[in-house]
Structure formats: C-alpha cells, structure tokens
Amino acid sequence: MAKLAVRLRAVEVVVGGALVCIAGRAAQLQLLEGRRWAEEARAQRTEHVALPARRGALTDRHGTPLALTQETYHVGVAVNELRDPAKDVPRIARRLRLATADVQRALRRRYAYFAGPYSVIDVQPLRAVRGVHLEPVLNRFYPAPDLARPVIGRVGDDGRGASGLERALDSLLAGRPGAAVVLKDRAGREYESPARVIAQPVAGADVALTLDAELQEIAQRALDDAIRRMDADGGDVVMMDPATGEVLAVASRRRDGSARPSVFTDTFEPGSVAKIFTAAALLALQRVAPAERVSGEDGKYRLGGRTITDEEPLPVLTLADAIRFSSNIALVKFAARLAPAEQYAMLRDFGFGAFTGIEFPAEATGRLRPPAEWSGLSAGSLAMGYEVSVTPLQLAVAYAALANDGVLLSPTLIRDVRGPGGDVAYRHRPEPVRRVVRPEVAAALRTLLRGVVEGGTGAEAALVNFPVAAKTGTARRVVGGRYAPGQYTASFAALFPADRPQLVLVVKIDDPRKGSYFAAQTAAPVTRSMLEQALAARTVALDRARLSTAAPRAVAQPLDDDPGVVPYVVSWPFRPDSSPALADVARRAVPDVTGRPLREAVRALHRRGFRVALKGWGVAHHTWPAVGDSAAAGATVTLFAAPRP
Template structure:
C-alpha cells in the first residue's frame, strides 16, 4: 500500500515536472493565445485633394471580421450567422472554422459599419472585429486619373498607385486581454498608434474637371462615338486642371468582376495612347516655319492637291483654295500650305523643331505608362513623308504631348513639364514635397508666339473653329480631322476628330484639347464634333471668374438638301443667307456637311457633295 502511494506520488511529481518545465512554454503560449490578442491598427491612407483643397479621395471606417477557431464553442451557430450577414457560403465557412489548423481566419474585409455592429452584438465566442478604412471618392469621377485601391487599401493604378508609397501610412497595434469569448477587456496592455499616410494636393481643379466630364459624356452621346476625352492645362505652369475620358465608371462602384472591362475603362488614354493629330498639328509646322523666318512673306497656291514623289496628296477642299497667304492657310486649314512649309523647312529643321516641342519623347508627367509617340526616324523620312507630317499625317502623338506643346506655342514660347501633383504633405501638415512649375526650354520666340496667337484667333473668329468662340473670353485654336488606320491601311469611315484651343487668346491662361474618337454619321469634322465642347468648357471657366461669357448663338438650322438638284439646293441656301461650297462632280446633292437639322451660326459655310 505504501509502495503504491509512493509510486503515485512520484508519478504526479513527474507529471508536474513535465507540465511546468518540459511543456511549460507550449502551455503558456496556448494560454496567451486564449487570453491575449495582438490587434493590428491599420493606418488611414493619405487623402487626395484638388488644387483648392476640395476632397477627391478620403477614407470611411469599415470592419474586418476574424474568427479564432480554438476559441469557438459553437461552430454551427458562428458559421450560420456570419454566412447570412456577410453573404457567404455556410458550408465553406463551417469547413474553414472546423478544419483549418490556424490560430486565426480572416472571414471578410471592408464590412459596412451597420453589419459590423450586428456581428458585434451577437457576442459569439471566438469572433472579433477590427476597424479598418475603405477608400471613398466624393465625386466618383477622375477614374482614369485617381485610380483606385485593392481590398487591402493598396494603390493599384493611377495616382493611387503612382504615389502609393506616400499615401500609405504606418500601421500600429495594441496588445489586449480578452475574456473566454474573445471579447476585449478594458485597457490595452500595449498601444502603438498608427500614422496616417501623406496627403496629395493635385493641380486638378474640381470645377473645371466637372465641366470637362460633362463635355465628354455629352459628346460621346451626341456623336455616338467610341470614346471622347479632354485635357485642360494651365498653359503658364504645366499644371493639369482637368482630365476627362468617356466611357468611364464610378470609383465608388468599381467593376471588379470583369478584369478586361476594368482594365480598358481604367486606362488613361490621354497619357498612354497615341493618335494621328491631323490638322491640329499644322500649328507646330506653322510655328517652326515662322520662328525660322520662312512662310510669312509669300503666297501659296492650292489647286486642291500636291504631287510629291509621284503621289497625289489631296487638300480637304477638292477644288482647292487658290492663292492664299499663311493667315489664309491657317484660316482655311489648307493642306497644301503646310506641305509647302514642311518641304521648305526640310527634314533637319522640321525635326529639330518638333523635338524641341517634345514630340517623339515622354513629357515626364507624373503618371504610369506614358508613351513617347511615334515619329519616323529622321534617316528614313522621304519627301512624301515630310509633306504629310507637315499637315499632321505620318506621325502619332499623345494628347498630353499636344497640350504641352500647344501651351508653348501660345504662352510666349516656353515648354513646361506637365504635372498632376502640386504638393505632398504629412498627416500633421508638414510639407514633404512641392512641385514648382518646371521650365524645360524656350522653343520659339515670344514674338513668334504672339504671331501664332493671331493666326489661331483668326481660325476661331473666321475659320473652322467658330463653334469654339466665347464672348468676352476669346478663343484661338485649331481643328483637326484624321482618318484612322487598321492593319496598316486606312479604315474607311473611321475618324479621330479634335479641337485644341487657348483662352483668353490675347493672354492665354488655359489650353484645352477635345478628342472625339470615331464619331458616327456623315458629320465627323472636328469643327463640329469637338470645337463646341471646348468653347463650352471655356465659357464655364469664364463664368466662374465672373466674366459674362457666351458661346455662339445659333441663328438657323441646316435644311434638308440631299437628293435635290444642285440648282434647287443653291437657291434654298441663298434664300436663307447661308454660304456654301461645292465638291465633286454631278448635278445632284448626295450629302451635306453638316447634316440636316444641325445648328448654324452667322458666317458658317456648308459643304455640298455632288454625285
């Protein structure tokens, strides 16, 4: 009996030794796991503001829901309640809770506050919540510029991605005691606060952005185009005031379920994509020629085409413009004038000038994926190529290159580096980084710039840009219409229409480029599909400055003239006091530009195509 008791006593001592010494560390760790918890404190992401400190990207509190399987005493109830509230599969969640040998399961992140409070009130043992933040975009717009974050609040693209290292804060944590249900007891044993990320103040103006977004949506709707886009720049600093692209999406309702669609809608085509600029490019050929001392003191003859290297290159006006000077070349957008200028300059001078304007190179805007455009190698350029480049063919540019270069044409000749961010500031308001305007180079003289403003003002006052005019905030600019290419050949019926302009043209502050990609129907000219929207945006800017400004008043409508005899159509136009031009051969009107019902203003010239 004594021996048995002694044996049992020794066994007990041995067991205690094992528990305290051998397994002690293990048991202490398990006890700590049961009674203590290390709670992460996610740092709020830095905010994004427009140039006037209007919020563009902020944070809202949300919950993350976790389960500690070892602390759950009723896995069926936990799985059932969470599945219902969080719209999850009961079977999958139950299997995770009962089958996974982990200390903690992340059930769901970005759970709304109301749902989170419902879960908290259930007081399930082993279920706990932490407060996180979710990105919220007050305007919902600027989708391709701001970009967005993923479920973990990490920037994915746009400025959210480009400046992610600044916007991301420093996480903290707190070490807390819990009861048997996993609920926190009062007071943290250790607390390290999180630090909010830096904020960005952009060059974007929220008001101008709204004007641009409205313009591209309306243009795409009216012309049933593939897309429409606009950039507005402060031409005296390079700051981007607006970037708008349609189609788009609401940043608060991101279409994450279709990656292909999301990638397409997220792309900032104004920085990434290239296009053939067409007649808007004549601005730069003209500026280089004037600055080189050629082109102004001569007349040009346009018979409607030029023969270059044996190739017949047409002017847009088939019957030609006859004898014109350089101002007439701009006003009438005569291809022959700008072919002659390019050929007079020669490859070396034209290419040097285009390089100074920034074509064929990146602008270094603070954004992902910028393209440098497509410019033929100088040694590969033939005479016919040079002629085509002169009026905006045989070259591809990015929209950001266009507004940057055009700004230099009108602002006194200075090329500025474009930028989207003005400053970066820490959470407590200390400046981390400021981005002053960066002068790249003097491209043309101030005198040449003044002369170019006069030519561009003439285009809007009397030429193809009339529909961009704004009363008391006068505009200068250039229209463009370019055929698109597919697989190396012209794509019939597909055009890129555009207008680029500056206002007020006597001392420009703003440059705006509007692009309408593949407008549908007979009307595809930039003078009709793009110019009015730039005028509308400039009028909105003027109004915000207290300037009484109006876009052109339409005085009549285009009559229905298709299938009429030419003599009958002319008689009707004369009666209405509408100017006209005729192209083609025949006695019947096959189509008109603009189409029937289009608004007309005094001085408009309509085109009658015969067949």
C-alpha cells in the same frame, strides 16, 4: 528486519533518483529552456495584430473630396453572452437594417458574423449591448463615384492602390500601420479587454490634385453629350493651366459609357492640329516672310507620286492663310524649306515621342521616327500631322508651350502634399523643361491660331466677348495598323483667351458618324460649349480679374431703353452672331435680371437688344456675359435659370 531495511534503502534510492531527475528536468526547463517555453505560452495567450493606418485623402485643387477613408465596422454577436435575447435581437436587426428573422437564423450558431460594413452611426447604439463585438475596418470611398475615376483609380482588396493615382501615389497615401497585442483564452478566442498598443499607426499624407472638380464635371458632361449626339466611338478632353503645367480636367469616354485613361495611354495621328508646329519651325528659323505666298494649285498637288488635296482650294496662300484655312498644299510647300533634322528637332522639342513626366502610371510616349528612318514622303506627311502619333496630353502640353511664350513645362496632377498634421510636405512649382521657341515667335504663332477662329476653320469656337486661338484637325483613323476607310479622328486645340491664355483645351472625338466628321463642326463646338460653361461657373481655376480686362467697357443704359427687340429665344448651346452688320453697333451693358420670372427676364434682355439662350427653368439666376459686362447689340446672352425658392 534486514530485508525491510534493504527494501527501505531501495525505495530511498529510487525516490532520491526520481527527485534528482525531477530537479534536473526542472532546472533544464527553467534555466535552459525557460525563455522558449515562456514565449510559447505567451504566444498561446496573446496575438500581435496590425493596426491599419488611415489612408490619405485625395481632393481637387479647391479641397473638394475625391477619395476618402472612413471608419466602418464588421459586427459579431456571441449568442451565449446576450443578456436578454428577446430584446437584444430586434435591436441588433434594426441597427443593421436586417430582418429580425434573418438575425435569429444567423444566431443559431454560437457566433454570428455580419460583414456590413456598417457606419459609426449604425453601430453606436450597439456598443452598450453585451455580446456584440465591433471590428473596426477602414474603407475607401469616393464621394463622386464617376468624377475622374480613370485618373483617380481604385484601391484593391488588400488596401493598396491598384490603379490610377491610387497606385502611383500609394507610398504617400498608405501611411504606416501600427501594432497591438490582444489576449486570448485557451480556445484561442480574444478577450474583450482593450488591446495593448505597441506602435501607433501613422496616417497617410493628404494629396491635393491639380484637377478642378467643376471643370472636370463640365468636361465629362460635354464629352458624353458629344459622343451621344455624334454617335462617336469615344473621345477625350484635356484642360491645362499653361503658366504652371497643372492639369485641370481629364475626361475619357467610350461609346458604351465606359471610361479609361486614354488621355495618357492611347495615341493617335493628330492631323492638321499639328500644323502649327511646322509653322513654328518656319518662323523660328526665319524660312518664310509674312507676306510670302505659294500657289494653292487649285486644290490638287502631286508630290512624290501621291496627290495632296485641300478641302477648300485657294489660289495663293500666305503662312497665315495656310494655318487659318488648314491648307495641306501650302504647308507641304512651306515645309520643303526645312531640313529633315530641323523639322524633327522642332517636333521633338515640343515633347513628341517622349514621356511628359506626368505622375500617372503607364504613360505612352507616342511615336516620332528619327530622320534616318524617313521615306521621301515623310517630311510632307509630318507637315500635315501624319507619321507622328501623340497622346491628347502631349498635344495639350505642346500647345501650352505656345501659350507660355515658348517654354515647355512638365505637366502635373499634384498640387500639394500635406502630412497627417497638416504640414505642407510638397507644393508644386512650375518645372520648365526647355525653351522651344523665342517669345516673339510664340506670340506670332498665337496670332496665327487666333486667325483660325476669327474667320477660319475654327469659327465655331468663337466666343462673344473673348478672343480664342485654336486649330482644327481632322485625320484618318488608324485601326489595327491601317487606315480604316471612312473613319476619322476630329481634334481641336484651343488657347483661352488668345492674348493672355489661362487655359489650354484639347478635344478629340473618335469616328463621329452623325453629321459632319470635320473638327470644325464637331470638336470646335464642343470646345465653345465647355468654355461658355467654364465662364459661367462660380469657382473654376480662371483669373476673373484678368479676364475682365479682355472685355471692353460698356456704356450704361437704363433698363427701359428700347434700342431694338430680337423677338425670339435661341436654344442652348448658342452660336455667336458673326454678321458684319453688328460690328459697328454700339456695345451696351447686360442688365440685372436676377430673380425675375423667365418671361420678364427674357423681355428685359430683348429690350436691351440681345438674343437670349435659355438654360434651365424657374426664375432668372445669372447671365453670361455677367451683369454689367458689355456685348454688342444682337449678341447672345445666356440666361441661367434656377428652380423657384
């Protein structure tokens, strides 16, 4: 018995010790380590997931969508959860637009994944199919994939802006992601139960750009056509509102059809298109009188060991003549009256050699060397538009200052920013940088530019009813740091209309090979074509009421009057008739031919005494000049046709 008692006592001690150890360990796990183990258990059963925020939209100034975010879906199918595979598989294949055999092959695995992405319409009927799991994904898409894409840019695989405005405005567009908790089983698979949302995602802001989609399309189409017809290396177009600094259209194209934002990033020597800025310094500092003349030197002038030439020699020239006929010799002679510091200061004040402040990333500054780095030939070179490099945007901004009575404005691509609730967080207001010249000097410079179109080198840009102020520029092209033999850059800068400009337009054509390389025959007609199309467009950023005051009132005549017939139809794009005999012919109203067959409409316009430029086919849709507007006998009326309803 004694031995039994000892054994029982030993067992009790062992059991008691074990219970104490168990209790101690339990206390340790529960009291000291309980929180850590609870968190690990929760981590195994739950997972924190990010809820993506809807990226803000990019639209043009009229609300036309340029970049949008839509909800799409990836589709997963758990094979063992399907209730009736024979019926479900064909249904899934049909909604995913896949062959039934392909879906059956994918379902040989326990879980099949179809990346898609698929739209809401595609997957809506699949929500009722047990075993089908939908994973929502926010995708960025561009309704007009080719419209202003180098400017708009793109979004990377991580959903962040990778280039263009998508990158520059990423902090506005991206929004703030939310967070949620989902439950998982022992194998780590998520339950179908809804996730518990911890923080709701906040959508990004919507940004309305200053771009005008219709003007943008006009610019791209005209530039593509010009590059093809002229066999050019590429080109650029900029359109701006000079009163606000808003950029209305930006187009850049290369010969191979590619597009990059060279309007902002690539520089060139502007040549004669920059002569107006030398004239600005001369007029602002009163170094030349309106009637003062200099010799044209029969087209050849020796200066500092080099020969300066003019394409069209003139015996004597005023400053107005020098701008109108783009005389290198006269401008160099007039520019000699400026001190280097004065010439440099004027170019610098117009914004050359500095950032414009546009919101686009990686903007180039161009190059304008200070006078201390000039050679003895630099002053003359700058007067002719050499030894300075600019971007097309800088050139447009400088011309906008001339249109804006001498005030330089910061350019912008952002019109307004609206929060997720639609409240306006930002609205652009014109931002003056500095006054470059006095209003009266700016007006005098616009008059000089108007003379370029009215009988000068820019005559190919003339419009029938509206005055245009502009300047041509043809410069040798720099390739690899040297002037390339036989290669030129043709550029043209225009203010429309000349008296109260609403539009600044800069066109640059790189190395046109077919036909003439002079801007007067290349960039100027492209400008005219774009202005004609902009005037004929229905919704563009032009003030029609202000434009209507530029055209004189017509004397109404009955449609059956027969003041003279012009028995042919001219092709598009048309050229205004500059015959002096037409100057004294009475103006008459453009008749209403809307809805008529083309033959009948053309005859009616001929009876009124107009030439006709026909665009399109079908029936008459509208004309430019518009119905009731005035035009001289013999002027060209563009008749736009539309397919028969």
